[in-house]
Each structure stands twice: as C-alpha cells, then as structure tokens.
Amino acid sequence: MQFRFSDSLKNIRPSEIRELLKYASAKDFISFGGGMPNPLTFPxxxxxxxxxxxxxxxxxxxxxxxxxxxxxxxxxxxxxxxxxxxxxxxxxxxxxxxxxxxxxxxxxxxxxxxxxxxxxxxxxxxxxxxxxxxxxxxxxxxxxxxxxxxxxxxxxxxxxxxxxxxxxxxxxxxxxxxxxxxxxxxxxxxxxxxxxxxxxxxxxxxxxxxxxxxxxxxxxxxxxxxxxxxxxxxxxxxxxxxxxxxxxxxxxxxxxxxxxxxxxxxxxxxxxxxxxxxxxxxxxxxxxxIKQQIPKSIELYRKKRDAMLKALDEYFPETSTWSRPDGGMFLWATVDKKINTTELLKDAVQEGVAYVSGNAFSPARIQSNSMRLNFTFSEEDQIYRGIEKLGNLIGKKAGVVQSQ
Ligand SMILES: Cc1ncc(COP(=O)(O)O)c(C=O)c1O
CATH class of the missing domain: 3.40.640.10 (Type I PLP-dependent aspartate aminotransferase-like (Major domain))
Structure with a gap:
C-alpha cells in the first residue's frame, strides 16, 4: 500500500541543522551549526x-x-x-x-x-x-x-x-x-x-x-x-x-x-x-x-561571542564580511560571491567543522554565499580552531575559483 500524503508538507525543507546534529556528538568535531543553548547554563x-x-x-x-x-x-x-x-x-x-x-x-x-x-x-x-x-x-x-x-x-x-x-x-x-x-x-x-x-x-x-x-x-x-x-x-x-x-x-x-x-x-x-x-x-x-540564570548565561556567551569575532578578524579572508551582534547566539558571515556555502559545507564537514548555509534561512533562496555561525555552544579554543579551518577553506576555494 502507498500512503497518499497531503499537500501540506510539500514545501517543507528537510532541516540541515537536524542533519548536522548527528556530527555534533562526534569526537573533535566542531559545530557552529546548531541553535542549542550551552548545557552549562541549565539550572x-x-x-x-x-x-x-x-x-x-x-x-x-x-x-x-x-x-x-x-x-x-x-x-x-x-x-x-x-x-x-x-x-x-x-x-x-x-x-x-x-x-x-x-x-x-x-x-x-x-x-x-x-x-x-x-x-x-x-x-x-x-x-x-x-x-x-x-x-x-x-x-x-x-x-x-x-x-x-x-x-x-x-x-x-x-x-x-x-x-x-x-x-x-x-x-x-x-x-x-x-x-x-x-x-x-x-x-x-x-x-x-x-x-x-x-x-x-x-x-x-x-x-x-x-x-x-x-x-x-x-x-x-x-x-x-x-x-x-x-x-x-x-x-x-x-x-x-x-x-x-x-x-x-x-x-x-x-x-x-x-x-x-x-x-x-x-x-x-x-x-x-x-x-x-x-x-x-x-x-x-x-x-x-531566572534573574540569577540570565547574568550567568550572558557572562558565558559574551566571552564566546568575543572569541568568535576575534577569530574571524584573524582567519577569515578580507573579501568576507560578518555581523557584530550585541547579543543572541549567532552571527552571519558572507563570503566571496563565487563560493556556494551549501557546497562548501561538505568540505567543511570533511575538515571537522560545520555551520548552517545561508539558503536554509532564505525564503527567496538568495543567500548562497552566506552562513550562520553559532558561537554559544563551542569552547573558546574550538571557536578559534574551527574558524581557522573555515577561513583556510574559504581562502583556498576563493583562490581556486578565481584562478580558473
Ligand atoms: C527566532 C526563533 N523563534 C522561535 C524559536 C523556537 O524556540 P522554542 O520552540 O524552543 O521556544 C527559535 C529557536 O531557536 C528561534 O530562534
């Protein structure tokens, strides 16, 4: 027997984030993908x-x-x-x-x-x-x-x-x-x-x-x-x-x-x-x-945000831009126009680092050279290592594409 499904699920995209959560548990894997709060903050x-x-x-x-x-x-x-x-x-x-x-x-x-x-x-x-x-x-x-x-x-x-x-x-x-x-x-x-x-x-x-x-x-x-x-x-x-x-x-x-x-x-x-x-x-x-909890989360997350901004300054190629958020859990990076971040993700995962590619968040599907980076989940040293890996990869790809 074949199910005759309703049309309501037709447009729903499978979640790239959920797929990525599989890797988040692998040893040494650095995930900037999920939107999960850091469990250290759980009361x-x-x-x-x-x-x-x-x-x-x-x-x-x-x-x-x-x-x-x-x-x-x-x-x-x-x-x-x-x-x-x-x-x-x-x-x-x-x-x-x-x-x-x-x-x-x-x-x-x-x-x-x-x-x-x-x-x-x-x-x-x-x-x-x-x-x-x-x-x-x-x-x-x-x-x-x-x-x-x-x-x-x-x-x-x-x-x-x-x-x-x-x-x-x-x-x-x-x-x-x-x-x-x-x-x-x-x-x-x-x-x-x-x-x-x-x-x-x-x-x-x-x-x-x-x-x-x-x-x-x-x-x-x-x-x-x-x-x-x-x-x-x-x-x-x-x-x-x-x-x-x-x-x-x-x-x-x-x-x-x-x-x-x-x-x-x-x-x-x-x-x-x-x-x-x-x-x-x-x-x-x-x-x-809740009033004791929030300042603790802020203290933890502020350091991680600062670490990611510093790492981006250091490791991302000059052709990239990124947001500098005053709060929350994410920042948004836009890389060389020629790089497709959905494609790049496969290479990034091979290198042991993940993000969510821009088009997952794009109703119009026009964010193909952007990515969302979560800074609240990883340790500070992972943030530096992960951003370095990504920066190298982006630099390499931009160079390869340009020389073609
Ligand atoms: C903008 C926004 N709205 C809603 C949610 C859903 O949150 P929850 O269902 O856990 O309250 C999230 C979760 O990440 C979010 O980022």
Missing part, C-alpha cells in the same frame, strides 16, 4: 528541587490535564516578566502558554493564513518559521535586511504592491532583537516605521523575541509591542534560551480576539501544553531563579 539543581517540590505539593494537579490557555499562576508570572524585562503591559487573558514558541509560530499561521495568502518576513529569517509558514502554505515575501534590520522602505513598497493586487499580507513577521540567523538588531527608527506601516495598512505584526534577554553589549531598544498603541502586535516568547529548551515552554501574547481563535485551535492540537512543565516554569519564575 540543573534548581530544576531538580522544583520538580520535587511540584510533585510533593502539586502532584495531583501537575500530572493532570490543564487549561488550554495555560496555568493561571504561570500566566501571572509571565505577565510580570514581560513588564519587567520588555515593559510590555498585558493581561493573563491575552497570554497563551505554548509548547515552545515554535508552536506559537505554527499556530498563528494556521489561525491567520489561508493557502496562498501573502505574508512578509525578513530575508533571511528563522528556519523554523519558514517551516511553520510553509506547512500552512503561506506565500512568503521576504524583505532584504541591512545592519539596521529589515529594510522597512522595501517592506512598505512590497505591501503597497501586494495590496494593490488584492493580496494584502496577513501579517509581518520579524525577530527585531538579535535576529536568527543574522544576529542583527533592528534600529529604533525602523521599529517605529514598521509599527507605522502596520497601523497604516492594518496588518498585524508578529514579533518573535527568544534572545532579547541575552544582551552582551549596547542599549536595550523598545519592542514593537510597546511602540504600537493600536494593539496590532502578536508577541512570541520562550523559556528555551533563558531556562532550558527541554521543558518546551513558550508563550504567545496577543489581542483577545486572536487569542480566542488560537485557543480553539490549540484544543484541537494538544488540548494544552505539558501541565508538569508549566508548574516547573511557574516556580522557576516565582522563585526568581
């Missing part, structure tokens, strides 16, 4: 203690089915957290606890998009968002970025064009702070302009902020959610990078009308996110452990 002892407490004091509830929208006590803590960290004023009824923000991305697309509907994204953008939007058959219109983030002038022109063709985009997706994959932070001016565009054309903004707390330098900028007075913004948050990803805890914040639809869909999807994980996350926030 192991605190979580062990919290789990014990939850089972002892709340076992009957924590192991039971829960509300679709999420544990009320956790939503109250999330409300306090986003106010304290990002100055976002919200209410429990506007918050839904999700199984990671990845679920938020999938669900919001399901709630808003009909097959073929246009949406706006950054170019490049988060690979998991591309999968979630592809699975819902959204037509992605990706907007070029520069050092200040999404080129909002180009976004406006694209929205104007699409609207005049009767294809007004359903939403605008952005990762304004320490973007995945580029590490770039959108400037204040662009943030304001994007909110203005969203209001003018009445298009919801989706702001995804998994890395905002991981700042190593520079000043915090206001989130779109606080700049927008018309409540046009859907905000995605997660505990993956500031606690651990294994509990799969994230949250979506939005206008009540949107949240109600989202809840309806979530009932069909999983009834609710893990009640046990929610109790653990609740205690993690309530006890203030």
């Amino acid at each position: 192991m002892n605190d979580i062990r203690e919290i789990m014990d407490y939850v089972l002892t004091d709340y076992g009957a509830l924590a192991l039971q089915y829960g509300n679709t929208g999420g544990l009320n006590e956790l939503r109250t803590e999330i409300k306090k957290l986003v106010l304290e960290t990002e100055k976002i004023k919200t209410d429990e009824k506007n918050i839904i606890v999700t199984s990671g923000s990845q679920q938020g991305l999938y669900e919001l697309a399901k709630v808003l998009v009909n097959p073929g509907d246009a949406i706006i994204t950054e170019e490049p953008t988060y690979v998991g968002a591309i999968s979630a939007f592809d699975a819902n058959k959204a037509e992605m219109h990706s907007i070029q970025m520069d050092n200040e983030g999404m080129r909002t002038d180009l976004a406006e022109a694209e929205i104007k064009k699409l609207t005049s063709e009767g294809k007004k985009p359903k939403f605008i997706y952005t990762i304004p702070t320490f973007q995945n994959p580029t590490g770039i932070t959108m400037s204040l001016e662009r943030r304001k302009h994007l909110v203005e565009i969203a209001n003018q054309y009445e298009i919801p903004l989706v702001e995804d902020n998994p890395y905002g707390e991981l700042r190593y330098s520079g000043e915090r900028l206001p989130m779109l959610s606080t700049l927008d007075k018309d409540s046009n913004v859907i905000y995605l948050g997660t505990f993956s990078k500031v606690m651990c990803p294994g509990l799969r805890m994230g949250y979506t914040i939005g206008p009540e009308e949107f949240v109600n639809k989202f809840n309806l869909l979530k009932q069909a999807l999983d009834l609710s996110s893990s009640t046990f994980s929610q109790y653990v996350a609740w205690q993690y926030l309530k006890r203030g452990i």
Whole structure:
C-alpha cells in the first residue's frame, strides 16, 4: 500500500541543522551549526528541587490535564516578566502558554493564513518559521535586511504592491532583537516605521523575541509591542534560551480576539501544553531563579561571542564580511560571491567543522554565499580552531575559483 500524503508538507525543507546534529556528538568535531543553548547554563539543581517540590505539593494537579490557555499562576508570572524585562503591559487573558514558541509560530499561521495568502518576513529569517509558514502554505515575501534590520522602505513598497493586487499580507513577521540567523538588531527608527506601516495598512505584526534577554553589549531598544498603541502586535516568547529548551515552554501574547481563535485551535492540537512543565516554569519564575540564570548565561556567551569575532578578524579572508551582534547566539558571515556555502559545507564537514548555509534561512533562496555561525555552544579554543579551518577553506576555494 502507498500512503497518499497531503499537500501540506510539500514545501517543507528537510532541516540541515537536524542533519548536522548527528556530527555534533562526534569526537573533535566542531559545530557552529546548531541553535542549542550551552548545557552549562541549565539550572540543573534548581530544576531538580522544583520538580520535587511540584510533585510533593502539586502532584495531583501537575500530572493532570490543564487549561488550554495555560496555568493561571504561570500566566501571572509571565505577565510580570514581560513588564519587567520588555515593559510590555498585558493581561493573563491575552497570554497563551505554548509548547515552545515554535508552536506559537505554527499556530498563528494556521489561525491567520489561508493557502496562498501573502505574508512578509525578513530575508533571511528563522528556519523554523519558514517551516511553520510553509506547512500552512503561506506565500512568503521576504524583505532584504541591512545592519539596521529589515529594510522597512522595501517592506512598505512590497505591501503597497501586494495590496494593490488584492493580496494584502496577513501579517509581518520579524525577530527585531538579535535576529536568527543574522544576529542583527533592528534600529529604533525602523521599529517605529514598521509599527507605522502596520497601523497604516492594518496588518498585524508578529514579533518573535527568544534572545532579547541575552544582551552582551549596547542599549536595550523598545519592542514593537510597546511602540504600537493600536494593539496590532502578536508577541512570541520562550523559556528555551533563558531556562532550558527541554521543558518546551513558550508563550504567545496577543489581542483577545486572536487569542480566542488560537485557543480553539490549540484544543484541537494538544488540548494544552505539558501541565508538569508549566508548574516547573511557574516556580522557576516565582522563585526568581531566572534573574540569577540570565547574568550567568550572558557572562558565558559574551566571552564566546568575543572569541568568535576575534577569530574571524584573524582567519577569515578580507573579501568576507560578518555581523557584530550585541547579543543572541549567532552571527552571519558572507563570503566571496563565487563560493556556494551549501557546497562548501561538505568540505567543511570533511575538515571537522560545520555551520548552517545561508539558503536554509532564505525564503527567496538568495543567500548562497552566506552562513550562520553559532558561537554559544563551542569552547573558546574550538571557536578559534574551527574558524581557522573555515577561513583556510574559504581562502583556498576563493583562490581556486578565481584562478580558473
Ligand atoms: C527566532 C526563533 N523563534 C522561535 C524559536 C523556537 O524556540 P522554542 O520552540 O524552543 O521556544 C527559535 C529557536 O531557536 C528561534 O530562534
């Protein structure tokens, strides 16, 4: 018998990152590929203690089915957290606890998009968002970025064009702070302009902020959610990078009308996110452990970012350029135009080093000479050795190609 699969998976690309994770465990292999937080940051002892407490004091509830929208006590803590960290004023009824923000991305697309509907994204953008939007058959219109983030002038022109063709985009997706994959932070001016565009054309903004707390330098900028007075913004948050990803805890914040639809869909999807994980996350926030955890992660990651920037200065050929992120987990390098980074990856893996090639993050598939480099996972000496290997390889390839 042959399965007759639905069309919904047709466009989804197999994850280059998942393939790479296979190599990450091989001895001596240096992977700049994954997007995993460093396990040294996991608050192991605190979580062990919290789990014990939850089972002892709340076992009957924590192991039971829960509300679709999420544990009320956790939503109250999330409300306090986003106010304290990002100055976002919200209410429990506007918050839904999700199984990671990845679920938020999938669900919001399901709630808003009909097959073929246009949406706006950054170019490049988060690979998991591309999968979630592809699975819902959204037509992605990706907007070029520069050092200040999404080129909002180009976004406006694209929205104007699409609207005049009767294809007004359903939403605008952005990762304004320490973007995945580029590490770039959108400037204040662009943030304001994007909110203005969203209001003018009445298009919801989706702001995804998994890395905002991981700042190593520079000043915090206001989130779109606080700049927008018309409540046009859907905000995605997660505990993956500031606690651990294994509990799969994230949250979506939005206008009540949107949240109600989202809840309806979530009932069909999983009834609710893990009640046990929610109790653990609740205690993690309530006890203030997150506030001790974040500075530790920042201290660890800042050194690694600095090490990678130094190694790039030293080892990458002069024809290359790269971003200098103020936070997050990634930087984005662009190499000689003649080098295809997807092809180069095979040679890099042979040399014992990996990255994710640019086109994995490109809705328009136009990032063929770029790569995303993760700096949070490897040891500092691995960062130097890995970047040296990559630099040599790029230099060699550029030379070979040029001499042909
Ligand atoms: C921009 C962005 N959004 C969403 C996610 C999904 O995170 P999670 O599902 O672990 O919350 C990630 C993970 O790397 C990400 O980088």
